[in-house]
Amino acid sequence: MLGNHEALWTLWEVSRAGTHAAAASRLGITASAVGQQLKALERHAGVALFERVGRRARLTPAGAALVARLEEHLPALDAALNAASEAQRAVRGEVSLGGPWPFFRYWLRPRLPGLLASHPELRLNVRFDVPSRVSRLLLEGSLDLGILGLLPDAPGLEVRPVAQEEFVAVAAPSYLKRWGTPRGARDYGAHRFIAFDADLAMLAPWWRATFGPKEPLPAQVVCRVANLDEMLALVEAGVGLAVLPDYLVAPAVREKRVVTLTPEPGRRSARRPRGTLYVAWRKAAAPTARFLAVRDWLLAR
Template identity: 30%
Template sequence: MHRSVQFCFTVRTLAIMELSLRRLRMLRELHRRGTVTGAAASLHYSPSAVSQQLAQLEREVGATLFERMGRRIRLTELGVLLTEHAEDILDSVERAEMALEHAQGGVVSRLEGGVWASVASGLLPAALAKLAEEHPGIEVRTIELAPEDTAGAVLDGSLDFSFVIDYSDYAMPWDPALVREVIAVERLHGAVPTGSMLEPTVALAALADQRWVLAGGKSHFGRAVRIACRRNGFEPRIVHQVEEQSTALAMVAGGLGVTLVSDLVLDSVPEGVDIVALTEPVLRTVSLAHRATNPTRRSLELVIDAVRTAAAERGLAASSTPP
């Protein structure tokens, strides 16, 4: 980087209005992803919204920050320079928020987290009710993501935390830049049409000849169930591929097949479905992931405690060490 370019840019930025942290985050993600679509997906905005905000950032700076290269966008020299400063600014903001929280005992904060359906319905209502009662200054906002996407959203700074899963037959890859706080351990159970199984407990292999309703093989859940079935000597005959356990349960209730469901879903089992225990159950560990910082934000510690309490009240308390 030429000193003259950096000097001109610095003089110019001293004269402009306050830079938006949201636009700086968008700039950082554009640099990381290479496309507006990729940046928008990581930040959970529409591509048009990101394009508009980045265009506004260029107007604020008064310089060209991007060059189109086909479908991709390359940052100019000034764009790269601003991105480098954006990284420092956003890191400083996070450190400042942490310092304020610790000075105030963590009583005022806003956190954004990633969830999936069964966690959102099975753990969050009780956890956030307890948090609101004991620490009303902490606001938690959530967004539903596929379990496969939640850790990445924390790693790239889009979210403060997210729920992640590991299966006894299929452990998830892990990034050392993230910390994993174990929340609960769930069992998977067989869900079958009412009256189709005579015993309340069966081996997984007893479902080998059944038609299956199951998530796709690219999802963590679908892959883990397939691995468990293969370990028990069979390949599930999947006739209906659906991603949500609630949808799979509705299809089981209609007699269309069998599936596996987790503990957190048992409260919403519809009529027409029997739940059978497995003699060698498949387990999954639910954890909360956040970026590795020292010390951990006080507000985040309180969220973790509230969710762990909600899990313990459901009989799903776990040890502190993931599989």
């Protein structure tokens, strides 16, 4: 019967107004549309709801009984529908957001107070995870929005670029004192590296942008750790070289705990070694006001 909600409301208005024309005026539709809705409702119910008395329509006993029930329930149903519609339009409730902790710390955290001040009834649930896990949580519906450092191979996700990060190679002064400062590709290839994962995230794009796509990637990866802060800590401990986002290593460079490495002049590619960050969400995500507010805020940064 929910599919006939409009017709039921029309029936109730006609019962109060007395004529199709008066009810049509109150509903903002034509008298003809009122008549069509009532006829469709009578066919659905299998019973006559009105009888004509001159120019007025009078409820049949069956119609009067139905209107009496509508007076009990229809206003509450309409109020519930209006409340649901208002909830859809209001920036209110929780939005979950996932992504890499170092980027959130640098890029997202300084911006969050403004978003939350603009929408006092918005609630954010922020969690930190690696891109593959964030993509999976998005597809499962456990996250509303995600920040990814790699383009996901997931047709069910929408992605938009939101920021870029520049990659730099760094080493501890103690490491360079022991092993020497590399210059060209051959020198770098002989050094010990700390990598994020087996795909050499950050390291591989930096290497190709610096030395060109034909130069073999470094083979001496002495440690893989899927945590940027831990990678930096290992660099500071003198374990090896690492390629990391410039914003992450900036404090350590200022404090001279690590130094940035510059390959031999003239051997570098014209391309700057950068990575792109993406905002991602499910294509089937419900476009609630709170979801749209956070998504559009992220994309506008």
